[in-house]
Amino acid sequence: MNKSISIARYHPEQDNQPRLQAYQVQSDHSTSVLDALLQVQQQDPSLGFRWSCRMAICGSCGVMVNGIPKLGCKTFLRDYPDELTVSALAHFAVEKDLIVDMQPFLQHLNAVKPYLINSEQSAEPHRQTPAQLAKYQQFANCINCGLCYSACPQFGLNPEFLGPAAITLAQRYNLDSRDQGKAARMPQLNGKNGVWSCTFVGFCSDVCPKKVDPAAAINQGKVASAGDFIISMFKS
Amino acid sequence: MKIETAQPKRSDEPIWWALFSAGGVCFAVVLPGAILALAILPALGLTTGDSLSYARMADMVYHSLWGLAGLAFVAAAICLPLFHAAHRIHHGLHDLQLGGGLASKLLCYGLAALTSATGVWLLVKAWVS
Numbered sequence: 001m002n003k004s005i006s007i008a009r010y011h012p013e014q015d016n017q018p019r020l021q022a023y024q025v026q027s028d029h030s031t032s033v034l035d036a037l038l039q040v041q042q043q044d045p046s047l048g049f050r051w052s053c054r055m056a057i058c059g060s061c062g063v064m065v066n067g068i069p070k071l072g073c074k075t076f077l078r079d080y081p082d083e084l085t086v087s088a089l090a091h092f093a094v095e096k097d098l099i100v101d102m103q104p105f106l107q108h109l110n111a112v113k114p115y116l117i118n119s120e121q122s123a124e125p126h127r128q129t130p131a132q133l134a135k136y137q138q139f140a141n142c143i144n145c146g147l148c149y150s151a152c153p154q155f156g157l158n159p160e161f162l163g164p165a166a167i168t169l170a171q172r173y174n175l176d177s178r179d180q181g182k183a184a185r186m187p188q189l190n191g192k193n194g195v196w197s198c199t200f201v202g203f204c205s206d207v208c209p210k211k212v213d214p215a216a217a218i219n220q221g222k223v224a225s226a227g228d229f230i231i232s233m234f235k236s
Numbered sequence: 237m238k239i240e241t242a243q244p245k246r247s248d249e250p251i252w253w254a255l256f257s258a259g260g261v262c263f264a265v266v267l268p269g270a271i272l273a274l275a276i277l278p279a280l281g282l283t284t285g286d287s288l289s290y291a292r293m294a295d296m297v298y299h300s301l302w303g304l305a306g307l308a309f310v311a312a313a314i315c316l317p318l319f320h321a322a323h324r325i326h327h328g329l330h331d332l333q334l335g336g337g338l339a340s341k342l343l344c345y346g347l348a349a350l351t352s353a354t355g356v357w358l359l360v361k362a363w364v365s
């Protein structure tokens with residue numbers, strides 16, 4: 001079946017703003033948006049977009065499909081019988097066509113020290129019970145695709161906001177029984193660009209392709225930050 | 237984009253968030269109950285004639301709960317809901333890009349505090365007179 005798709009093209013040295021260009025692609029029941037982009041690239045090698053795994057694992061193929069953040073490889077043309085417009089992820093600077101600058105996102109992830117912090121130097125494995133694992137496991141499924149940042153109106157208004165994935169990652173390590181780094185991570189969450197920039201819109205959790213539920217993590221983070229606030233009153 | 241290395245300042249938001257949360261509970265539980273008991277049921281004639289009489293009300297407000305019932309009611313039906321609303325308006329202004337800074341904070345929470353104080357003052361004034 002022939003299907004027409006519109007793609008937002010943008011060449012920073014030539015264009016003032018992205019412009020839509022229509023292409024024809026072959027589509028059947030299993031054609032993903034990423035497959036369609038690969039077909040378009042055969043017709044027009046100047047089209048720029050990112051992808052790698054084709055199986056919703058690498059997190060690099062995020063785009064807006066009809067204005068909603070989606071993974072190109074996990075979104076299918078069959079679900080869009082009418083119009084289909086693909087554009088670059090919202091709230092990020094476009095480098096070319098569908099490629100955005102993910103640097104701010106990576107910096108936010110980095111700011112929360114997203115790794116196990118544990119001063120014990122033991123060669124033994126750190127054992128964990130299933131209950132201890134269950135506390136953070138869902139939050140550990142993030143693939144760093146950035147869709148939640150495109151969905152978040154607060155990140156759109158304030159790019160300094162740590163944002164859903166970074167706060168989820170902080171929560172993921174704070175809840176890990178093997179970790180001792182919570183005190184080092186809390187200052188980032190306690191600041192005005194930490195958990196408190198969130199107004200619980202919840203769209204991040206709707207768009208997350210891995211069902212991580214970042215909105216829940218942020219709200220757990222708010223409770224943790226409020227607790228930290230009370231403790232700090234007694235300390236000073 | 238600056239690299240986040242410095243530790244950010246602690247936000248005072250937990251205070252407002254706590255008031256917002258408490259106000260939300262009051263909005264959901266106390267206010268509907270109060271509207272039912274003070275407005276809808278009497279209007280439908282489902283209460284007895286003197287259940288809202290001055291003597292009974294004054295006794296309840298000033299004497300039950302060790303004399304704190306009136307204060308508890310003003311807090312739960314007026315003050316906390318006001319802070320809940322103020323918080324929403326403050327963040328709503330930020331979303332509309334009309335505020336969200338110190339000015340809107342002072343305005344929103346200031347008005348909530350002022351109106352709350354007025355409620356408490358009226359209660360206390362009626363009490364001592």
Ligand code: SF4
Pocket residue numbers: 141142143144145146147148149164165168204207208209210211212213214
């Ligand atoms: S939380 Fe979900 S939407 Fe956000 S970066 Fe991780 S996988 Fe993507």
Ligand code: FES
Pocket residue numbers: 034051052053054055056057058059060061062071072073074
């Ligand atoms: S190509 Fe890897 S997530 Fe889509």
